[in-house]
Amino acid sequence: MTDAYHILKVALDVPLDRVFDYKTDKANTQIGQYVAVPFGARKMIGVVVGISDTSAIESKKLKSIIRLDPEVIFDELSFKLFQFCSQYYHYPLGQTILSAVPSRLKKLNTKAMAKKYLYRLTPKAIELGVDQLPPRQTILKRIVMALIDANLLDESSLRSISSAWKKSIKTLHEMGWVEKEEVILDDKVYTQAPVPLLNNDQQEAFDEIIKTKQGFKAWLLYGITGSGKTEVYIRLIEEALKKEHAQVLVLVPEINLTPQLESRFRSRFEKNMLVTLHSHLTDNERLTHWRLAKEGQAQIVIGTRLSVFTPMPHLSLIIIDEEHDASFKQQEGLRYHARDVAIFRAKSENIPIVMGTATPSLETWFNATNTKDNKKFGFLKLTLRAVKDSALPEIKCIDIAKSSVTKGFSPYLIDAIRDRLNKKEQSLIFINRRGFAPVLLCSSCQWTGRCHRCSSRLVVHLNQKRLRCHHCGHDEKMPQQCPSCGNTDLYPTGLGTQRIEETLKEFFPEARILRVDRDSTRTKEALNDLFLKMKHREIDILIGTQMLSKGHDFPHLSLVGVLDTDQALYSPDFRASERLFSQLMQVSGRAGRANIKGEVYIQTAFPNHPIFEALKTHDYEYFANELLKERKLAELSPFTFLVLLKAEAHQLSHVMEFLKDAMIHAQKLSTHVTVYNPVRPIMERLKGMERAQLVLQASSRVALQKLLDDWVPYLREIKLGQKVKWVVDVDPLEF
Incomplete structure (x- = not known):
C-alpha cells in the first residue's frame, strides 16, 4: 500500500456485521471521527473504528472518503463498550455505535455549543408571591410555581412547562421577577436547599459504599418505598464530586421520572453543571448536553437508558434508580439492557455502581444475596422511612x-x-x-371490534369517538351499529x-x-x-x-x-x-x-x-x-440464560420454515444448549405480519454465546431469511 494515503476501517449504519475500507490522504485521522463515504449509489455517514496501511481490497477498487469531521465522538473506553454490546447482543457494530449517539451529530460539521443559562426568581418575586400575577396569566403562574419548587430551571425544563416559555420569561424579566445566569463550570459544591439528616439505615449505606473509594463494585441499595434512597444518591454524588473533574451518571427508567429528580438535584447541586438526556429534548439540546458530558464539563448527567453510552472522560460513579424497571431494556434495534451495560461499563472503568429500588429484579436480587464474591457485589438495606413517624401504608x-x-x-x-x-x-x-374501555361489545351477537392487522381487540376512546389498536396504531371511527348483525345497542365493556x-x-x-x-x-x-x-x-x-x-x-x-x-x-x-x-x-x-x-x-x-x-x-x-x-425448579432466569429468536413475514409458512431451519442448525451446534420448538406468541399477528418465535436456553452464558457466534451468521445466510424479518433478543424480557 502506498504511503500517499491511509486505510480507514469505517463502521456504517447498515445491517451487515462488518466494517468497510476507504482511503484518505489526511494524516491526522483518529479513531472515533465521523466520516462521509460513498456506499453504492448513496452517500452515508459512518465512524472510523480502525486505521491501517493495508487492505484486503485492491487499491484501485478502494474508494476515497468524501468528508471527515474533525470532532472525535468517542474514546477508547466508549469503543470498548460498543464492541461489547455488538458482540454480546449480536448486533452489527456500525448500527450499535450510530444508534448510541445524538441524531443531530450525524450531520457533519454541526454548530458549536450555545451558551447555557439557568433561571431563578428574584427576591421581589419571592416576596410578592404568585397570587400577585394577573389571574389569566396561566403560563407565567406555572413558571413561577415551578421556580419556587425547583429554585433553578434550565431552558429544557422551561420548555416542558410551555412551548411559549421565551415570551413568558421575557415578560417576567421585564417585571423584575426573573433573573438569568450563565452556567458556572468547575465551581465548588454548595447546597441551598435544606439538607435532611440521614437516619441510621441511610448513614450505614452511605458509609459502606464510600469505603470502596477506588475500584469496581456493584451495590444493590434495597429500600422500602419512601426510605430515602434519593438522599443516599445525593450524598454519594457529593462525595464523588469532591474529586477534581469527577463526573456522575444517573440512569432513570422513564422520562416522566426525570423532572422531579432533576429539580431535587438542582436544588442541592446549584453550582454544578447538570444536564439531562432524554427524548423530550430537541435535537440541538440533546447534542449540546451530550457534548458537555463528553468534554467533561457536565459533572452530573441524568438520563434514560440510551444515556448509558454517553462518553464521560472522568466518570467516577454510576447510579441506576428503579433498577428493576423493564424500561431499561430496549425492545427495538440494539436490544440491550441499560442496567447490564452500565455494570459492564463500571467494571471496565473500574468505578462503583449503585442500583436502587424497592423491588429489585430477581436477577439483581439473586446476584446480591447469593454472591460468593463480596468484593464485586454488595447488598445494602433501607428498612426505615426517611420521614420521621411516617409509616408504610x-x-x-x-x-x-x-x-x-x-x-x-x-x-x-x-x-x-x-x-x-x-x-x-x-x-x-x-x-x-x-x-375508555378495552372493547366495544354488541349486546345481540357479542361482536367485538378487532384490528384487521393484529390479533387484538380495538380499544374504545370515547372522547374522540374512535376505536384504536394499541399495538399498531390503527384507528377507525366508532360504528353506530354492529357491523355483523346491524344491532344499534353497542356498549363499552371493561x-x-x-x-x-x-x-x-x-x-x-x-x-x-x-x-x-x-x-x-x-x-x-x-x-x-x-x-x-x-x-x-x-x-x-x-x-x-x-x-x-x-x-x-x-x-x-x-x-x-x-x-x-x-x-x-x-x-x-x-x-x-x-x-x-x-x-x-x-x-x-x-x-x-x-x-x-x-x-x-x-x-x-x-x-x-x-x-x-x-x-x-x-x-x-x-x-x-x-x-x-x-424459577430454580423450572430452570428459568436467573438460573439459566435465554435467547429469543423472533421472526415475522406475510406468510406464516415462511416464518415456520425459517425457524425450523434455524432450530435444526442450533441443535447441531451444541449439546449444552436446549433448543425449543417454534411457537406462536400471544400476539400472533402484528401490523399485518404473521409471527412466531423459538427459545434457546442454557445454564452457561459462555455456552450460549459460543453457539450464537456460529448461529447468527448462519441465520443471515438462510435464503428464506430474505422473505422473513427476524431478530435475536439476548436476555429477553418479553415473549
Whole structure:
C-alpha cells in the first residue's frame, strides 16, 4: 500500500456485521471521527473504528472518503463498550455505535455549543408571591410555581412547562421577577436547599459504599418505598464530586421520572453543571448536553437508558434508580439492557455502581444475596422511612366476588375516597390500562371490534369517538351499529381510565379529578402541570396508569385504589407475577409518604393469592425468595440464560420454515444448549405480519454465546431469511 494515503476501517449504519475500507490522504485521522463515504449509489455517514496501511481490497477498487469531521465522538473506553454490546447482543457494530449517539451529530460539521443559562426568581418575586400575577396569566403562574419548587430551571425544563416559555420569561424579566445566569463550570459544591439528616439505615449505606473509594463494585441499595434512597444518591454524588473533574451518571427508567429528580438535584447541586438526556429534548439540546458530558464539563448527567453510552472522560460513579424497571431494556434495534451495560461499563472503568429500588429484579436480587464474591457485589438495606413517624401504608384486599361492584368500584373503595375528600387529602385510582374501555361489545351477537392487522381487540376512546389498536396504531371511527348483525345497542365493556374518570365524576361531582395516561399527557406541559397541581392541592382524585406507579412523591396523597389486577395473576409469561408484585408495591408506596397515614385498597377476586399476602406485610424478601425457588425448579432466569429468536413475514409458512431451519442448525451446534420448538406468541399477528418465535436456553452464558457466534451468521445466510424479518433478543424480557 502506498504511503500517499491511509486505510480507514469505517463502521456504517447498515445491517451487515462488518466494517468497510476507504482511503484518505489526511494524516491526522483518529479513531472515533465521523466520516462521509460513498456506499453504492448513496452517500452515508459512518465512524472510523480502525486505521491501517493495508487492505484486503485492491487499491484501485478502494474508494476515497468524501468528508471527515474533525470532532472525535468517542474514546477508547466508549469503543470498548460498543464492541461489547455488538458482540454480546449480536448486533452489527456500525448500527450499535450510530444508534448510541445524538441524531443531530450525524450531520457533519454541526454548530458549536450555545451558551447555557439557568433561571431563578428574584427576591421581589419571592416576596410578592404568585397570587400577585394577573389571574389569566396561566403560563407565567406555572413558571413561577415551578421556580419556587425547583429554585433553578434550565431552558429544557422551561420548555416542558410551555412551548411559549421565551415570551413568558421575557415578560417576567421585564417585571423584575426573573433573573438569568450563565452556567458556572468547575465551581465548588454548595447546597441551598435544606439538607435532611440521614437516619441510621441511610448513614450505614452511605458509609459502606464510600469505603470502596477506588475500584469496581456493584451495590444493590434495597429500600422500602419512601426510605430515602434519593438522599443516599445525593450524598454519594457529593462525595464523588469532591474529586477534581469527577463526573456522575444517573440512569432513570422513564422520562416522566426525570423532572422531579432533576429539580431535587438542582436544588442541592446549584453550582454544578447538570444536564439531562432524554427524548423530550430537541435535537440541538440533546447534542449540546451530550457534548458537555463528553468534554467533561457536565459533572452530573441524568438520563434514560440510551444515556448509558454517553462518553464521560472522568466518570467516577454510576447510579441506576428503579433498577428493576423493564424500561431499561430496549425492545427495538440494539436490544440491550441499560442496567447490564452500565455494570459492564463500571467494571471496565473500574468505578462503583449503585442500583436502587424497592423491588429489585430477581436477577439483581439473586446476584446480591447469593454472591460468593463480596468484593464485586454488595447488598445494602433501607428498612426505615426517611420521614420521621411516617409509616408504610396499610394494604387491604377487597374481595369483589363477595362485594357488589358498581361500574368498577366496590362500596368500600367509594367510602374510602369520600373519607379522603372530607379530610382534604388526595386519592390515586390506579389501573394498568388507558382508553375508555378495552372493547366495544354488541349486546345481540357479542361482536367485538378487532384490528384487521393484529390479533387484538380495538380499544374504545370515547372522547374522540374512535376505536384504536394499541399495538399498531390503527384507528377507525366508532360504528353506530354492529357491523355483523346491524344491532344499534353497542356498549363499552371493561375498565379504562376514561371510563373510570366518568364514573368518579358521577359519584363525586364536586371533586377535582384529573386523568393521567399517555393519551392525556402527550404534550410536554401536561406532566409538569400534574406535579405542580398535586403539590399545591389543586387535585382531589388522580386517575393513573403504570406511568404513575413509581418514583413520584405526592406528600398529600393518602389513598391508593387499585382496580383490575387479576388478569396478570395467571399470565403465561413467567415474569408476570414478579412484575405485578413490583408494580403493586411501587404504586402502594405513593400513599402516606408524608406525616399522614396511607391506605391501599386492592380489588381482586383472589384476595388470598400469595402475591397479596406478601404485599400486605410489605415482604418483598419472602416473595422474591419464593419466586427464586420456583424459577430454580423450572430452570428459568436467573438460573439459566435465554435467547429469543423472533421472526415475522406475510406468510406464516415462511416464518415456520425459517425457524425450523434455524432450530435444526442450533441443535447441531451444541449439546449444552436446549433448543425449543417454534411457537406462536400471544400476539400472533402484528401490523399485518404473521409471527412466531423459538427459545434457546442454557445454564452457561459462555455456552450460549459460543453457539450464537456460529448461529447468527448462519441465520443471515438462510435464503428464506430474505422473505422473513427476524431478530435475536439476548436476555429477553418479553415473549
